[in-house]
Amino acid sequence: MPAADPAVKNAKNNASSRLPDLKPVEKIALFRQMLIIRRFEEKAKQAFTQGKIKGFCHLYNGQEAVAVGTISVLNEDDAVITAYRDHAHALTRGSDPNACMAELFGRITGCSRGKGGSMHFFDAKRHFYGGHGIVGGQIPLGTGLAFAQKYLGTSRVTLAYMGDGAINQGSVHEAMNLAALWKLPVVYIIENNEYSMGTSQARSSAGDPLTKRAGAFDMAAIQANGMDIDDVRAKTFEAVSLARTESLPTLMEIRTYRYFGHSMSDPGKYRSKEEIEARRRNDPIELYKARLIEQKVATEESLNAIDEEALAIAQASYDFADQSADPEIETVFEDIFAPEDQIAEFRPSPHG
Amino acid sequence: MPTLTYREALNQALSEEMERDERVMLMGEEVAEYDGAYKVSEGLLKKFGPKRIIDTPISETGFSGLAVGAAMYGLRPIVEFMTWSFSLVAYDQIVNNAAQVRYMSGGQFSVPIVFRGSSGGGLQVGATHSHTPENWYANVPALTVITPAFPDDAKGLLKSAIRSNNPVCFLENEKLYGYKDDVPEGEYLTEIGKARVRREGSDFTIVSNSGSTHRALNAAAKLAEEGINAEVIDLRTIKPLDFDTIAASVSRTNRLLIVEENKPFAGWGAQVAYQVQRELFDDLDAPVHRVTSLDVPQPYNGRLEQAVLPNEDRIIAAVRELLA
Ligand SMILES: Cc1ncc(C[n+]2csc(CCOP(=O)(O)OP(=O)(O)O)c2C)c(N)n1
Ligand SMILES: [Mg+2]
Numbered sequence: 001m002p003a004a005d006p007a008v009k010n011a012k013n014n015a016s017s018r019l020p021d022l023k024p025v026e027k028i029a030l031f032r033q034m035l036i037i038r039r040f041e042e043k044a045k046q047a048f049t050q051g052k053i054k055g056f057c058h059l060y061n062g063q064e065a066v067a068v069g070t071i072s073v074l075n076e077d078d079a080v081i082t083a084y085r086d087h088a089h090a091l092t093r094g095s096d097p098n099a100c101m102a103e104l105f106g107r108i109t110g111c112s113r114g115k116g117g118s119m120h121f122f123d124a125k126r127h128f129y130g131g132h133g134i135v136g137g138q139i140p141l142g143t144g145l146a147f148a149q150k151y152l153g154t155s156r157v158t159l160a161y162m163g164d165g166a167i168n169q170g171s172v173h174e175a176m177n178l179a180a181l182w183k184l185p186v187v188y189i190i191e192n193n194e195y196s197m198g199t200s201q202a203r204s205s206a207g208d209p210l211t212k213r214a215g216a217f218d219m220a221a222i223q224a225n226g227m228d229i230d231d232v233r234a235k236t237f238e239a240v241s242l243a244r245t246e247s248l249p250t251l252m253e254i255r256t257y258r259y260f261g262h263s264m265s266d267p268g269k270y271r272s273k274e275e276i277e278a279r280r281r282n283d284p285i286e287l288y289k290a291r292l293i294e295q296k297v298a299t300e301e302s303l304n305a306i307d308e309e310a311l312a313i314a315q316a317s318y319d320f321a322d323q324s325a326d327p328e329i330e331t332v333f334e335d336i337f338a339p340e341d342q343i344a345e346f347r348p349s350p351h352g
Numbered sequence: 353m354p355t356l357t358y359r360e361a362l363n364q365a366l367s368e369e370m371e372r373d374e375r376v377m378l379m380g381e382e383v384a385e386y387d388g389a390y391k392v393s394e395g396l397l398k399k400f401g402p403k404r405i406i407d408t409p410i411s412e413t414g415f416s417g418l419a420v421g422a423a424m425y426g427l428r429p430i431v432e433f434m435t436w437s438f439s440l441v442a443y444d445q446i447v448n449n450a451a452q453v454r455y456m457s458g459g460q461f462s463v464p465i466v467f468r469g470s471s472g473g474g475l476q477v478g479a480t481h482s483h484t485p486e487n488w489y490a491n492v493p494a495l496t497v498i499t500p501a502f503p504d505d506a507k508g509l510l511k512s513a514i515r516s517n518n519p520v521c522f523l524e525n526e527k528l529y530g531y532k533d534d535v536p537e538g539e540y541l542t543e544i545g546k547a548r549v550r551r552e553g554s555d556f557t558i559v560s561n562s563g564s565t566h567r568a569l570n571a572a573a574k575l576a577e578e579g580i581n582a583e584v585i586d587l588r589t590i591k592p593l594d595f596d597t598i599a600a601s602v603s604r605t606n607r608l609l610i611v612e613e614n615k616p617f618a619g620w621g622a623q624v625a626y627q628v629q630r631e632l633f634d635d636l637d638a639p640v641h642r643v644t645s646l647d648v649p650q651p652y653n654g655r656l657e658q659a660v661l662p663n664e665d666r667i668i669a670a671v672r673e674l675l676a
Contacts, residue, residue: 054654055476106476106653117478117652133480134438135410168409169441196410198386204409270385332648332656 019073019237024297030072030229031292032306034064034285037088039307039314040097044087044104044118047318048264053104057118058085062259065284066191067092069224069232070159070254073240079149081129081142082161084119085191089161093126101317107324114327115335135196136162136169139188143175146186150247157185157243159236165196167210176251180217185243187236188251191226193258198270214251226256227284230291256284353534361503361535362392362524365510366430368538370400373428376514379406379415380432380469389434390470390529416442416467420449423465423519430514433469436523437483442467450519451494466513468522471499472563472613473650473661475526482650482657484613486561487620489521490591496520496544497590501565503533505588508542516544525563547594549601553581556607556674559598559624561587564611564662571667580675590620595627602628606637607674611662616644641674643667 022030041059048057060067067088071080082089090100095111103110104118112122112131121131129145132138142160149156166172167190179186190210194201207213211221220242224235232254239250257279261268292298356364370376382389384397384407397405408415412433419429433439439446446467453461473482490497496518500506506524513520550565551572560568565586572582583601587594602608608628610621625640643662651657 055478055652056481103652106656112652114653114656115479115649115651117476120478120480120652133478134441136441137480165410168411168414170411170413171441197382197389199382199407199409203385203407326655327651327653329656329659332646332651332659336648 019234027292027297028306030068031285031288031298031303032310033068033092034229034288035307035310036097036313037064037067037091038285039310040091040100040317041087043314043318044101045260045264047101047104047321052322053118054106055117055119056084057104057264058262059258059260059264060085060088062279062284063191063193063226063256064088065229065232065288066189066226066254066256069229070189070236073233073237074159075156077127078156079127079129079142079145079158080161081138081145081158082131083135083138083163083166084131084133085163086119086121086131090121090123090126090128090131093123093128095121095123095126095128097313097317098320101321102324105321105324106326107321108327108331109320109324113331113335136166136171138162139166139169139172140175142188143179143184143186146179146184146243146249147182149185150183155244157187157240159187159189161189161191163196164190164192164194164201164210165199165204166190167213168205173213176214176217176219176249179249180219183247184249185247186249187239187243188249189236190251190253191256192253193256195258195262195270197262197266200270209253211251211253220248220250222250222252224252224254226254227282227287229284229288353536355532356503356507356535357529358500358503358506358524358531359390359392359529361507362510363394363396364535365507365514366393366396367399369511369514370396370404375426375428376430377404377406377427378430378432379408379419381408381410381434383407383432388432390526392524392529393432412438412441413445417445417449419465420445420453420463423450423463424453424461428464428514430466430468433467435481435526436469436471436485437481439467439469439485440483446489446495446519446521447492451492455494462517463519464517466510466516466520466522468510468513469524470526470529471523472525472527473645473657474563476652476654476657478652479649484645486521486523486590487614487618490620491618494519495591497523498544498588499523499525499562499590500588501525501528501550501562501586503531504535504540505542505548505586507535508540509544509588512541512544515541523562527563528566531566542588545589545592545594547585547587547589547597549583549597550586551582551584553583554605555581556609556671557583557585557598557601557605558609558611559585559587559621560611561590561620562613564613567662567664567667568611571664571671574664574668575671580671582671593620593623593627595631598624598628599632602632603635606635608636608640609667609670609674610640610642611667612642612644613662614644616642616647619644638674641670643670
């Protein structure tokens with residue numbers, strides 16, 4: 001079952017207008033998408049503990065409103081690129097949860113054929129450009145996607161995500177200057193979850209808020225509350241509109257929080273249990289749930305039924321991954337080079 | 353003699369050298385308050401304080417270059433890369449600055465710096481995180497490149513590296529951090545540029561380094577059950593290369609197998625093979641054989657990654673060919 005309800009994708013903006021109000025069915029679709037991510041990640045956590053997932057596995061719990069809110073204002077053919085904490089972005093773009101879980105298991109049915117793993121999800125069909133393991137490395141790429149979108153005369157835009165720690169890489173600053181200088185339709189999104197591994201923002205970044213970094217480039221900057229999906233949507237809509245109509249970049253800082261360790265192998269001694277508990281009380285999914293009930297968009301029972309569905313999707317992805325085959329050894333030699341016969345002049349003549 | 357893990361041996365070397373010389377300091381991501389991503393610097397913040405054990409932002413270009421400048425000014429910095437895969441972000445600072453300043457300045461400036469951190473594959477962390485870059489750095493004329501395989505060498509070589517007045521790339525192996533062995537206490541220095549025979553044998557010679565030395569020794573133990581006796585040389589230092597130790601062995605066994613985790617094209621073994629054929633051509637009873645990583649990016653899937661690495665099966669198959 002595809003992860004993104006069509007209603008999410010249809011909640012697109014049309015460039016010059018204000019963010020349209022969501023229909024009840026669209027609101028429920030956003031709620032559903034956040035829950036699918038949460039249940040998927042919990043399943044991944046369990047599979048990691050069982051030894052079915054290896055290497056690094058960075059979970060998204062607590063940050064769901066960021067990926068779902070930002071991507072919900074995109075068109076289907078806009079581009080998305082992010083770092084290694086990438087499961088949610090792929091799922092929200094519409095990647096099949098089965099293919100995502102299978103990638104975590106390293107199976108041939110995975111979204112990167114078992115070659116990428118948790119940090120390197122890709123889904124070309126859904127305009128998802130990865131899944132990148134080197135901190136800050138994806139930001140020049142995202143800028144290049146926007147460059148190509150403009151070069152080719154599309155009216156598409158790119159969302160390029162990074163963590164609060166990544167903002168201190170030179171590659172990020174070089175790319176932002178290029179985007180501002182050349183007026184590229186890219187939105188840089190800092191998912192500020194307050195920590196880069198065990199380092200708090202205060203110990204890693206001079207200058208607060210991080211959106212100040214845009215000032216030097218005369219680039220638009222905007223902040224959003226990442227625990228409130230409606231705020232995320234409203235602010236992202238402004239940035240996306242600026243990119244789409246004026247071809248101008250924006251730096252967004254979305255304040256959020258991750259509930260689990262940096263990766264599965266992080267003991268998390270740098271913050272207290274009390275801090276995590278306090279932040280969990282401001283949960284983006286619970287917040288939205290209460291709002292939907294208050295707005296009489298849905299009843300508690302109907303939303304709980306959606307949770308049952310999300311749990312089933314996560315379980316189905318686990319079963320699918322577990323039953324999928326490992327890649328054949330020969331596949332190790334595939335996907336390295338483009339076949340030379342892609343060059344028309346080198347193609348063998350049909351006449352022999 | 354106390355038994356220490358490779359990790360503890362490195363920690364001891366860092367601690368002893370910092371006690372000995374105030375100008376030695378350590379910087380890198382998560383080295384201080386987190387005690388190091390791989391716990392190599394555990395306890396050092398407590399001992400030496402935040403002036404000398406310094407957490408950096410994720411800015412490899414910036415802090416590596418900063419450390420090179422500080423070295424030119426007389427400090428003796430140790431820069432930790434969380435893994436050597438991330439050193440690529442700092443490649444320009446290492447290659448164009450650390451490695452060229454002495455020469456370009458006609459010898460006026462020294463760059464006494466150690467770049468260190470974990471490296472190597474086999475952990476299923478995919479193509480961006482699994483590099484084995486000793487050959488990339490060994491290709492740069494003024495760099496010293498060290499890759500210890502055992503705890504005693506980890507300690508002795510790191511202490512020597514910190515005392516060296518040259519820029520040193522010190523590549524630890526993530527899979528070896530928990531490996532235990534005897535390590536001499538106190539002042540114990542290992543000479544840079546000297547290989548070590550880790551197993552004596554007469555039928556053929558294996559030259560290897562780092563994690564591959566352990567693969568070679570395991571394969572050699574299996575072959576010994578069949579009465580085939582391998583001599584295993586652990587290079588320890590990739591550059592300068594200890595050709596004399598290799599030559600002494602090969603001129604006795606007349607057969608050479610190289611085992612390395614580098615990708616094959618211009619891996620360090622290609623240089624060894626060149627020198628052996630150039631200088632020991634008449635001693636050889638068979639062509640030099642080489643088992644390297646396969647010439648493909650590192651896959652995530654565990655079976656595929658094991659196939660890519662210079663595994664024991666491929667080593668034993670190569671030995672059969674070498675002795676045929
Ligand atoms: C160039 C580079 N340096 C270091 C790392 C190791 N590393 C991976 S994630 C991370 C922390 C990043 O924090 P942040 O940007 O805030 O993103 P978050 O994990 O919070 O989503 C570090 C240091 C890396 N992958 N790449
Ligand atoms: Mg962060």
